[in-house]
Amino acid sequence: MKTIALLFKLNIIFTTTISAKHTTTNWISMKRNRISIKDISKALGLSNTTISFILNGKAEEMRISAQVAARVLAYVKEVGYTPNYLARGLVTGKTNTIGFIVENIGNPFFSQIASLIEEQAYNNGYKIIYSSTNGEKAKALELIRMFRDRGVDGYILCPTEGLEEEITQLREENRPVVLFDRYLPAVDSHYIGISNEDAMYNACKHLADKGKKHIALITTDSQQTQMLSRLEGYRKLLKERNLTAYILSVPYEERRERLQLDLENFLENNGIIDGICFATNYLAVGGLEVLRRNQIKIPSHIAVVAFDDNEALRLFQPGITAVAQPLEDMAKLIIDRLLIDLKLGKVTDKTFHKELPARLIVRESTG
Amino acid sequence: MKTIALLFKLNIIFTTTISAKHTTTNWISMKRNRISIKDISKALGLSNTTISFILNGKAEEMRISAQVAARVLAYVKEVGYTPNYLARGLVTGKTNTIGFIVENIGNPFFSQIASLIEEQAYNNGYKIIYSSTNGEKAKALELIRMFRDRGVDGYILCPTEGLEEEITQLREENRPVVLFDRYLPAVDSHYIGISNEDAMYNACKHLADKGKKHIALITTDSQQTQMLSRLEGYRKLLKERNLTAYILSVPYEERRERLQLDLENFLENNGIIDGICFATNYLAVGGLEVLRRNQIKIPSHIAVVAFDDNEALRLFQPGITAVAQPLEDMAKLIIDRLLIDLKLGKVTDKTFHKELPARLIVRESTG
DNA sequence: AATTAATGTGAAAACGATTGCCTTATTGTT
DNA sequence: AACAATAAGGCAATCGTTTTCACATTAATT
Numbered sequence: 178m179k180t181i182a183l184l185f186k187l188n189i190i191f192t193t194t195i196s197a198k199h200t201t202t203n204w205i206s207m208k209r210n211r212i213s214i215k216d217i218s219k220a221l222g223l224s225n226t227t228i229s230f231i232l233n234g235k236a237e238e239m240r241i242s243a244q245v246a247a248r249v250l251a252y253v254k255e256v257g258y259t260p261n262y263l264a265r266g267l268v269t270g271k272t273n274t275i276g277f278i279v280e281n282i283g284n285p286f287f288s289q290i291a292s293l294i295e296e297q298a299y300n301n302g303y304k305i306i307y308s309s310t311n312g313e314k315a316k317a318l319e320l321i322r323m324f325r326d327r328g329v330d331g332y333i334l335c336p337t338e339g340l341e342e343e344i345t346q347l348r349e350e351n352r353p354v355v356l357f358d359r360y361l362p363a364v365d366s367h368y369i370g371i372s373n374e375d376a377m378y379n380a381c382k383h384l385a386d387k388g389k390k391h392i393a394l395i396t397t398d399s400q401q402t403q404m405l406s407r408l409e410g411y412r413k414l415l416k417e418r419n420l421t422a423y424i425l426s427v428p429y430e431e432r433r434e435r436l437q438l439d440l441e442n443f444l445e446n447n448g449i450i451d452g453i454c455f456a457t458n459y460l461a462v463g464g465l466e467v468l469r470r471n472q473i474k475i476p477s478h479i480a481v482v483a484f485d486d487n488e489a490l491r492l493f494q495p496g497i498t499a500v501a502q503p504l505e506d507m508a509k510l511i512i513d514r515l516l517i518d519l520k521l522g523k524v525t526d527k528t529f530h531k532e533l534p535a536r537l538i539v540r541e542s543t544g
Numbered sequence: 545m546k547t548i549a550l551l552f553k554l555n556i557i558f559t560t561t562i563s564a565k566h567t568t569t570n571w572i573s574m575k576r577n578r579i580s581i582k583d584i585s586k587a588l589g590l591s592n593t594t595i596s597f598i599l600n601g602k603a604e605e606m607r608i609s610a611q612v613a614a615r616v617l618a619y620v621k622e623v624g625y626t627p628n629y630l631a632r633g634l635v636t637g638k639t640n641t642i643g644f645i646v647e648n649i650g651n652p653f654f655s656q657i658a659s660l661i662e663e664q665a666y667n668n669g670y671k672i673i674y675s676s677t678n679g680e681k682a683k684a685l686e687l688i689r690m691f692r693d694r695g696v697d698g699y700i701l702c703p704t705e706g707l708e709e710e711i712t713q714l715r716e717e718n719r720p721v722v723l724f725d726r727y728l729p730a731v732d733s734h735y736i737g738i739s740n741e742d743a744m745y746n747a748c749k750h751l752a753d754k755g756k757k758h759i760a761l762i763t764t765d766s767q768q769t770q771m772l773s774r775l776e777g778y779r780k781l782l783k784e785r786n787l788t789a790y791i792l793s794v795p796y797e798e799r800r801e802r803l804q805l806d807l808e809n810f811l812e813n814n815g816i817i818d819g820i821c822f823a824t825n826y827l828a829v830g831g832l833e834v835l836r837r838n839q840i841k842i843p844s845h846i847a848v849v850a851f852d853d854n855e856a857l858r859l860f861q862p863g864i865t866a867v868a869q870p871l872e873d874m875a876k877l878i879i880d881r882l883l884i885d886l887k888l889g890k891v892t893d894k895t896f897h898k899e900l901p902a903r904l905i906v907r908e909s910t911g
Numbered sequence: 912a913a914t915t916a917a918t919g920t921g922a923a924a925a926c927g928a929t930t931g932c933c934t935t936a937t938t939g940t941t
Numbered sequence: 942a943a944c945a946a947t948a949a950g951g952c953a954a955t956c957g958t959t960t961t962c963a964c965a966t967t968a969a970t971t
Contacts, residue, residue, distance in 0.1 A: 210717065213927055213928080214929095224951045225951085226930075226951060226952080227950060229930085230930090233929085239949085239950085240949055240950080260928070261634070263633045263928090264929090265928050266928090266956090267630045267929095268930085274673075282662065283655050285650075287655075288649055288650050288654075288655030289650045304675070304690065305673070306641075308666065309662060326629050327641075469859075487856075488854075488856040489854075492832055492856050492860050493859050494836070494861045581958065581959095590920080591920060592959090593920070593921060594921075606920090607920090608918095608920080609918085612919080627957080628957050628958070629958095630956085630958090631956070634928090634958070634959095636959065
């Protein structure tokens with residue numbers, strides 16, 4: 178027992194610090210106040226070259242004397258110089274920026290992996306520029322081009338369908354690309370994902386092993402590879418157990434609006450269903466709401482398995498068994514792979530295509 | 545069922561362009577293949593100036609003849625020229641980029657608002673660079689500086705404590721800043737948030753109205769304004785109803801690890817508690833797990849209200865009443881405000897300080 | 912016819928780095 | 942003493958734009 182209560186001082190701590198600086202310039206221009214290499218070289222009676230070499234750790238290599246180097250570094254620290262990345266990028270063609278394109282950053286799956294990728298990128302000196310496609314090809318294309326125009330060094334993409342040409346193009350231009358979550362069969366590119374077929378197979382198997390005979394798959398009609406593989410996994414299990422398939426395929430474009438109604442109809446028309454696999458997280462969340470509204474008992478009446486795990490599922494009562502993707506591992510592989518190409522300065526010829534195993538988190542204790 | 549397969553012509557479109565320049569270098573360098581203004585002016589027998597003016601819509605203003613303009617635009621479209629933003633940024637000092645700093649993009653509250661902000665920014669021609677502070681001042685400072693070095697035009701910050709000087713500095717340099725979720729009392733800056741005190745007051749009131757007499761607040765020891773205000777709201781209601789305060793203040797730094805144990809102890813030592821307000825979303829999620837593990841009946845034994853609404857709470861059974869922040873409105877206000885300063889080219893003297901009302905979503909039907 | 916005023920363009924200087932190639936000591940060799 | 946080799950740094954071009962002037966036509970004015 179500790180904590181509790183406490184006095185909360187409404188802190189006025191900082192009032193002193195605020196006033197002092199920038200008294201002379203009543204200028205209204207911004208940016209002009211930043212110190213540049215030229216300022217440094219002038220102040221120290223050296224050349225830009227020398228400063229630049231020292232700043233880039235090439236002092237020895239370029240035979241700059243240790244004293245000069247020390248003097249420069251000291252001065253740089255003193256005046257708090259930091260390089261202008263735009264200028265540097267202009268000449269080097271590198272920006273230390275990675276373009277990160279997801280379907281929707283508001284989706285927990287993407288935001289979590291984003292969080293992990295961001296951290297790793299950051300640790301390697303890279304910043305992230307991100308944007309969401311909402312699954313629209315047009316937006317995705319626009320984003321890729323915009324990123325290119327801004328000189329991002331590499332791309333992490335959750336591709337929409339129809340991006341084949343553009344991605345091929347990127348690779349031809351020697352711009353490192355890593356796809357994740359899904360890939361494009363017609364394009365040879367690095368890809369990190371999970372073994373969706375196995376994962377879904379296991380998920381369904383779990384239901385079957387619990388004695389469920391009429392297992393449905395709730396999915397979308399999108400042709401994204403991860404969805405197709407999950408479908409395959411479902412099919413495989415059904416075939417193995419000689420079960421009938423019940424598939425509800427919600428139109429991808431209207432997945433938000435239609436899910437609820439479509440699912441209700443589907444269940445009504447297929448009263449025999451006693452198990453459901455949701456092929457992705459938003460379907461699971463929306464679907465569980467429907468089940469609840471219709472007072473369907475889980476898992477006795479219908480048992481449920483969801484793809485992707487997250488807070489919502491973790492807290493759901495009764496426990497929902499879920500397929501958890503190894504987010505940390507994926508993030509690490511993605512970044513590592515991208516960094517290899519980035520360091521190399523060109524796209525490697527052999528593409529890396531890795532599918533990690535997913536983990537089935539069994540939650541319902543009661544059968 | 546359609547698609548799949550297709551033939552993707554491995555386009556050789558660019559091979560011509562690539563060879564022409566830098567023939568000497570049999571370099572494998574990238575980027576050199578992009579067409580520049582200079583290429584255009586050369587090809588069309590015009591000057592860079594003319595091209596630039598036309599491209600920037602200043603053709604009329606600069607009295608470029610309509611025919612020339614048309615010719616240039618046609619050619620530009622034909623060769624698919626797009627400007628190099630780095631070069632442009634170097635001279636204009638603008639990058640059309642907004643730095644977006646949140647506590648953790650993996651947190652649904654932040655990722656959802658990020659999604660909304662991104663969309664609005666995008667519609668206004670701005671891109672987002674984002675990063676997470678994890679609540680650490682040092683990381684926040686580093687990020688702000690990194691963003692500055694990259695020449696972002698404006699900042700959207702969810703500030704940690706201790707950022708007063710840096711933010712003041714930004715404003716003095718005329719760099720637009722908008723804070724959200726919380727603000728820094730010692731700094732005069734734009735801020736968009738919700739009326740936390742009222743929101744928490746109403747949340748607690750809801751519990752009190754349901755007859756709860758021993759209402760606890762689960763919060764952190766952070767001095768962030770939004771947390772302090774929520775505490776005030778809680779205090780206000782208790783005072784009004786003449787109730788005793790039960791406050792569990794989890795150390796902010798160890799909020800993940802300690803919450804569960806601290807909460808269990810807290811409840812054990814205060815068996816009389818019959819209502820709980822969670823001051824923020826991760827506390828609610830973690831806390832509800834504890835309540836469930838301890839088989840505490842909600843709301844009959846302990847009634848619960850959570851701050852922030854999200855999928856997890858929406859799905860939780862029994863329904864958990866929650867304080868929902870008006871994310872869309874906040875996002876819109878944030879962007880609008882930032883755009884005003886951005887268009888203006890300088891920081892407006894009067895700061896905008898807006899607290900939107902939050903909505904209490906009552907969920908438990910049974911009392 | 913000469914001057915002025917529009918019109919349309921272009922030259923060149925930024926912006927702030929990076930980098931290939933020089934220049935000048937200084938030291939070492941024979 | 943003459944010359945090469947090395948050490949320590951500097952010059953200036955370059956990246957791709959934007960933007961300030963200046964210049965060259967042509968049309969209009971007096």
